[in-house]
Amino acid sequence: MNKPQKLAAVQRVLALDTSTTSLSVAIMENGKVLHEINEFGERNHSIRILSIVEEVLKASSTLNTDVQGIAVGIGPGSYTGTRIAVTAAKTLAWAWNVPVVGISTLHSLAYGGFIHAINAQEDKVGSGQINWIIPLIDARRGQVYTALFSSSESSAPYRLEQDAIRLMETWIEELVHRIEATFEQKKPHSIWFVGDVNLHKETAERLRIRLGDALHIVSYDLEGRYVGVLGTEKFHTGEQDDMHSLVPNYTQLAEAEANLLRKP
Template sequence: MGEQTTQGSRDGRLVLAVDTSTAALAAALVRGGEVLREVQSLAERNHSVHTVSAVQTMLEACGVKPEALDGLAIGRGPGSYTGMRIAVSLGKTLAWAWDKPLVGVSSLEALAYGAWPAASAGADGAAAGRAWIVPIMDARRGQAYTARFAAIGAAPEAANPPADGAWTRGAPDAIRLMRDWTDELAAALGAADDASRPDAVWLVGELAQHEAEAGRLQALCPAVRVHALPHWLEGRAVAALGAKRLAAGERDDVHAFAPNYTQLTEAEVKLQEKQAAAEGAVRHDAN
């Protein structure tokens, strides 16, 4: 954890990346796949205090002016309700003020992508040709924000985007009961043909409450190696995925850009229940 600086190339797309969807504040300044500066700080989700200063420090330390940026890559969740809003709000403000393209990145995909180097090296140095990488963010009560991705071969170096076909999504971002998700993964492995069946499955991320499910998945699928890898989300992964979108000419509408909540907050649920009850009362009175 902390702040790191790497000498980068003077060529290539210059991207500022920020994600505050987890307990780790993750930010990076990347040029052409080279990490110029990176911050990964566990601040007990107190991101509202540190995020702006972290971005300012990175830019100043690298001598980068806002006008030199080619775009902003922002992690839009899923994850912490309050945390997601901090990065999204900051990204919208900076993109508007600096007149720079903004692209959103799945925080779950960034979590998985950042763990790919370890997965591609394999356990005990035995490289896997094809791996499923399953990111896990704890959502309490036996639930997790999760998805599934397939990676082929060695991971790109540093913060380079994935090559076409080497990184694909296998399941959407969602909040799921981990026990049910393990059963779904086992079923997907059982249904996979020889061309798509992975050599290994890696559960990565916040595993303190869910590591036992890796063992259960191994018991359900003994023919596939299952690994558990604790891993914190990295700004360089957000930058790499964002750079791929920017290179394709993509950009999100700054005003419409919003977090991916994946579920309603308790307050929103209560509000909807109250509105539904009020509408029911109106219909009853009308009858």
């Protein structure tokens, strides 16, 4: 990752993510949303993304020359979907001559899901309490794209476990062991499963025996603003990715490739 000179304090950042069923696009200024569109329909992402970008720019009175950086969700998630945003971001970054930075889709999902959850359930979140946030994106066959983050405030969660594809059953047991091995003062006050939770709610509920009301399972669809906030933070520290070597984080083979490898 390159470490160029920091961008100016006032900046506009275009944020994109197509790794999930949500086609998420936002234009940010200093981490604040100027305009945002989150459209659902995974099969239409490739057709709609450029027109959505144009619509967001127009609605925020933003010219191409006003954009000073592009933040893009690099997955993991949909194999095809993830490539769409990354390709669009690299193309626009090259055309507009602006830096680009890749953002973990799971980090954005954890951030947005936690903020969404605590806004709806403020009485369950105390100041300074340790919260573990587990974002989920369904990966079929009992698998999820997931990671583990922690937050004690409403700022961006920090990472405890890397993005990966995991069996949900195994992941629950790993979380149980981690909780049991954590010093009492560092144990989470609450655990929040956020994101694509519906197919995995029953498995996640197994933690209820150990956690009781400290367990929260919240359905949440990714919003582009959180890709933008995380991207803005990286730009402010002088981070950016090489436009040509930036690639999606697939974490697994495409189904067609996996099927091909299974053939004798």
